[in-house]
Amino acid sequence: MFGLAANPNGHGHNYLLEVSLQGEPDPVTGMVFDLKEIKAVLQREVIEPFDHRFLNHEVPPFDDVIPTTENIARDIWRRIEPQFAARGGRLHAVRLYETPDLYVDYFGEQPCSA
């Protein structure tokens, strides 16, 4: 099934994450959401726990869940969606590139037309 990706001691990727929020610009600030806040949320909830880690060993739930790009995208959604929702933001999509030629889009638990 997994080929090279199942080699016993693991392998690495330079993951690239794109996060999209949806909404109307605030009439005062002209912004849908403060980009500094987005950056802080991603840094705290994703970069710090994930960067340079062995996902299977160091980042729950991947001790128990296979860290496919699909499952990582969903886990990132679950980590960050409440952070934006608490600040009035609406997360639209998480796009995770495993390589420049392979990426996954996740839109939350509900089926959603992109």
Place this chain on the structure above:
Amino acid sequence: MFRVTRRYRFAASHRLHADALSEEDNRSLYGKCNNPFGHGHNYVVDVSARGPADPDTGSAIDARRLDELVAREVLQPFEHRNLNCDVAAFRNLTPTSENLAVEICRRLKRSWPTVFAGEWPKLEKVRIAETARNIFELDAHEIP
């Protein structure tokens, strides 16, 4: 639901020329793309599929099976070919990237059930970059 996108590349040549138009109108409409001996592109094709992640594998699609399908239906028949001369669909149809997207979509949809037998994953989108600036997207559901 996930949308998984895989990127492929092939190089091919084409000439934009509509038989229904005069020589002059073809030159005026298509410009240098109408030059008589054709010209080439390094096409970049993104194929997107939609589906749930399998609970056992954590994957929404087996990318290697998608690779085999795209190689057989698109890359092998198109790579280093003259699309006008070498691809039957373009004998009487101008190989614009719009028409190329339709042809690629048709080919993938036709063989899709032989590779992916279940309800999921479904072919969702084909995106062709003819150059870095000219990009064409087609929703697979629009193609019968």
